[in-house]
Amino acid sequence: MMAWIARALVILIILASTAAPAGLVAKDPAYDVPARLALPWACGAGYVVTWEPEGHWAERKATGLAYDFSMPEGTPLYSPGHGHIYYLRDERPFDTNLGNYVEIIIDNDWLVRLAHLRDVQTGEGPVRAGEFIGYSGRSGVPSAHLHMELFVRDGERWVAPSREELDELFRLPVADFVEGAVVTNDGCPAQVVMDGEVRPSAPTVPLGEAVELVVPLRNDGLEPITLDTLQVSLSAPEGDPLVAHVEGEWFLDAKGQAEVSLWVRPPRAGEWAVGRITCGAGETAFGLSAAGTLVVEPSALRLVGIRVPPEVSIGERIGLEAWVENSGDDPLHVEGLEVWGLQPDGLPWTAATDSGGAIDPGEVRCFTLEGVTVPERVGAWQITHVGYRDAHVGPAEDALLFAAAGQSFHVVGPELRAESLNTTLEAGILRIALQLVNVGTETAVADRVEVWGWKPDGEEAFTLEAPVEALAPGESVRVRLEAPLGTEEGLWRLVEAGYWRDGTYMRVRLPEQPTVAMVSPGAPAPLGDDPAP
Template identity: 40%
Template sequence: MKVILCALALILVLGAAPASLADGTDYSVPARFVLPWKCGESYRLTWDPQGHWASGKATGIAWDFSMPEGTPLLAPFSGRAVFLSDTRPLETNYGHYVEIVDETGQWLVRLAHLQEPGSGERYVRTGDSIGASGASGFVSAHLHLELLARSGSAWARPDLGALEQVFGIPMQEMVEGALVGPDRCLTPLALAGPVEARQSPSPSGADVWLDVPLYNQTAETVNLSLVQLSLYSLEGDVALAEASGEWIVPAGSGSVISLSIVPPASGSWYVGRVTWQSDAGYGGAPARGSFEVTSPAVALIALAGSGAVLQVGDRPAFTAWVENRSDAPLDVDEFVLEGLRPDGTLWQARSNHPIAVRAGEMLPVDMHSDDAVRQAGYWQLLSLHYRRDGHLQRFARLDGEIAVYGPQLVASSFTLYRSPESAHVLMRIENIGTDIADPDALEVWGWKPNGESVIARILRVAPIEAGQGALVRLAVPLEAVEGTWRFVEAGYWLRGEYVSIPLPGQPALATSATGPDDAEPAPVQAQPVLSPLR
């Protein structure tokens, strides 16, 4: 059952003051941090920073690693460690976690979902035990590793583009699917030479076979089960080649392991690293090798859009004229245009159906975004791709942008207080768009302790100028339902369409039965403002 409550509102116009990183942040420091697990161990990176941001699951630069429960965790640097527990009643939260501030005072690393709770704070040195991985705050075991930089008295997201290495690993190797482990470890295997491509140049969209020469430096046979190569191009592309199997590397001898990949773009590709797993544990080393991929058969002739200027609420649409310059037909599953939103997250426009391009034919391809634009600012156009046999192949780079005008409201703070009969919400909203925001209604919704949803709605909201903010106060009757009330999301109605406003955290309020003697309102300490975790 959904309950809609009309609420009174108090709106105060304020100047918006977005936070930013202070000048002089030393981005070379995180390169000297070490991975927080032992030598001989590697773990698969399962979720990258962009995925966390797109889902609103991290404040800083965050990575998730698939990790068995109980894996020992070590301090990645020397500094002050604070052990905490996240008790917010959300579907996912940090669980037991530790935050470590380095000795410069400018960088913080958060490790979440630990197995056991800790308390207090203490100084730790690099390599000291800080606990074990677990599944606290989540449904399955993994490690959430997050990096933040100081911004005044707060911690903020660092500039991802300014980081060249983190934890001793080049940033181009910290991609989803990568096996990540420390390099500064003795391993039984070593590279016996460069990684060689069997054919170079290789046709675009075809498998490239790569031979990896490994040498066993010990007197014991090593049984390999997995080999992975990280590849990169000078244009910023990254890719992983991986093979699983059963390979034997005899003592004092070598073996060549072969694996293949369909590179996602043409041009020059370079081998950055080889990683392996064996009965002797994890190993890895920087690697050498390169190969060429020829230009794709399809070429972009022209691109037209629904306009260089859009309004918030519009749906981008594009027409690309493409030509098959080969002497063979090209059947693709779909065409995809990719770009970046103003907040740095990826967006796509797609054709959503198979297309056949005959040899020598030029034809128009219509692509559209399934979602309306909700962020004001400049939307970048990055690249055009076609998908074939499950592989996405880039055939054109784009250098353009779409200006999106209109209002955009965000919530910068959310505080809860309670009286005997009501929850009092004080929320700061800011218009970070380009036009005045004149919403038809503003609302906050969440869950009662009994699982019913509840919405507090303001039917009349004073217009908010671009660059200005407002404090909104709502009173939500608590009724007689005992337990924890959770507030999940805010949103507003604009020209008949609902636009969500993610909350800075998901605050909760515990309630109990109130009697007639409860006369005076009593403020309740709001939950800490944290981003929900995957």
């Protein structure tokens, strides 16, 4: 053992790329800075949003405000603003990681991360807005795309900016950054412009039916152009986005005009507003501000009421009953009912049933729904919307929202949370000090606590276990775990903690995800970072 210790240098790395340098702390970051930044690709180019922040957070793939864009490998990328750039590489043996990436600090309070770049680059230095910084690629992931993530300084850490304070992002409304939308770099004058408001083929449309939108366009350039794609972004009364897309071939002569039609099926009633048009011509894309409205009539299906349980215990399935009435004159075909809501931490949850059939006029029917999400968080769980599926007017998987609900129920029971996690590594022994607190409503009686992670090969897991005493609500305890790591060099990643209660495993979210690195003398320490996108 002593001989091995003499041959190997053991280094402990805690995820710190999101820690801000000391001495550069700003009290109130200026939230108008992100609106002035430019998108990091060429003027006039546009790329599709494939993953939004909520998906990254739910899968623990990001801690900042993160978006993924479909982008072919080799696309030139440019700095979105003046600042200081760091060229980095993620060596963690995850199923996916950041690969080659850059971090650009702008105005001292904002950080833009661009990941999965094609080429390995090293170093750091000042960078100007619009300066070439590399090519997009597929490093760290199976398929090529660009991961773009925004952080704001909070004391000595980088955190996700408040979405409530962000009106614009990269010179575009934040609402434009929705999954499926083409986001274009509008830093240059467009050749194609709007030639009037977007017009629906009918002033109103029943919920669930498709309606044709007519988009008038004009070519203000001196050369003809042929468009091959067009996308319309709409926003619902409550701000929910909808993107409609069509492909074809539309010729616009110099100073000429054309009208492009496409169909859209809004999933909820109310007045929908057209906000933006994106059209493409080969490698060029034009993002245009647009106007126009579409009124969707309410459904004849009416929510009579929802029966919620007085309480739901941690780990117990959520069961709901919903009564609906057909207030119309014709039968309604309901293939299933769905309920959406928000957990105490703001993440979404759903309950659903696939049972259904025709509901006659005046008939009231009861649906029994079961939660898709199993509660792991105590507190108030909100019910926000109710929808149904009708294959007679659209795809069966597309739910039509027909009612808003303001009810809630409480999840009770013990809930352990990790307040802190500290690691030390000495003589090949990993020691963990895990501070747990019971934020629940009942005493937490656990059989044991576990912390597990992946060995350097990324295929085999390792586990540390320790007993834990019963904790009353509000009480905390420091649990100490230790285990030998052996002699395998590389990154040992801690992924998750949890505890066993009556044969059921309950997760405990870690405040951070440390990695323990074992490298040979003289070798550079591998980079530790945030959850990989």
